[in-house]
Ligand code: ADE
């Protein structure tokens with residue numbers, strides 16, 4: 001008899017990063033939009049990145065096909081169908097409202113579309129999901145402030161505020177006031193930090209933004225005092241193996257300091273980040289990590305448990321999922 005597969009939560013997933021080449025062409029055809037690529041193969045050939053910015057340029061450009069509430073709903077529906085089929089219990093999905101509002105698409109259109117797919121997926125598959133709106137950190141602070149207002153006014157039950165996009169040169173400290181207001185409004189707070197940027201940005205995310213989880217965070221290992229702090233405060237790190245390899249944060253998956261992180265007692269979770277761009281969804285990331293680090297069944301079960309415990313689910317729902325995976 002094979003051991004049951006542990007149930008994971010996905011805590012670091014950009015919904016726009018699930019936009020597959022086939023969907024881009026499908027949406028473009030429906031909207032009679034001319035894309036700057038002849039076909040899916042020409043687009044897929046561009047999915048070779050030298051760093052975070054080279055990916056972000058394509059990622060934002062491809063969003064041109066996302067215009068209506070139905071488009072966002074279709075995007076999230078396709079992802080959630082796939083996640084449910086892969087046995088994922090719960091997803092906390094990121095979205096970049098500013099990347100759409102700057103193209104004239106209101107935040108409530110984006111959020112309502114995502115929420116509709118979330119509600120339908122819960123009915124169809126029993127999978128749960130919630131939305132974390134991210135500040136696009138290379139846009140001005142007042143744009144982030146306006147985004148937060150629009151999110152809070154949208155009527156959609158967004159659970160958190162995140163921080164993403166180009167990291168180096170955009171320290172978390174820039175967005176202290178936005179995160180302070182988000183905290184006062186009862187939102188959870190998370191931040192990408194220590195992906196390409198220095199350990200100092202992780203300190204800022206914790207101390208100035210009140211981040212409850214750090215997205216990526218792999219540069220934490222450069223600073224032993226920071227590792228101690230993350231361990232002491234039980235701050236989860238949402239690590240994304242295939243992303244870090246494809247964005248050349250590490251030259252090879254085996255160089256990702258996953259073992260060092262686990263050995264240091266850090267609360268690590270595995271995630272997919274932008275699966276359509278980085279060659280795999282959560283199950284592919286788990287499998288890639290299992291192979292690269294020879295993870296045992298016990299270690300995989302620990303990673304799955306940590307993903308449940310590190311989620312923003314209620315304690316009752318966490319207990320239920322932990323019991324189911326025990
Ligand atoms: N937006 C989408 N994916 C991202 C990543 N890996 N880092 C920062 N911002 C992002």
Ligand code: ZN
Nearest residue numbers: 014192215273
């Ligand atoms: Zn990310």
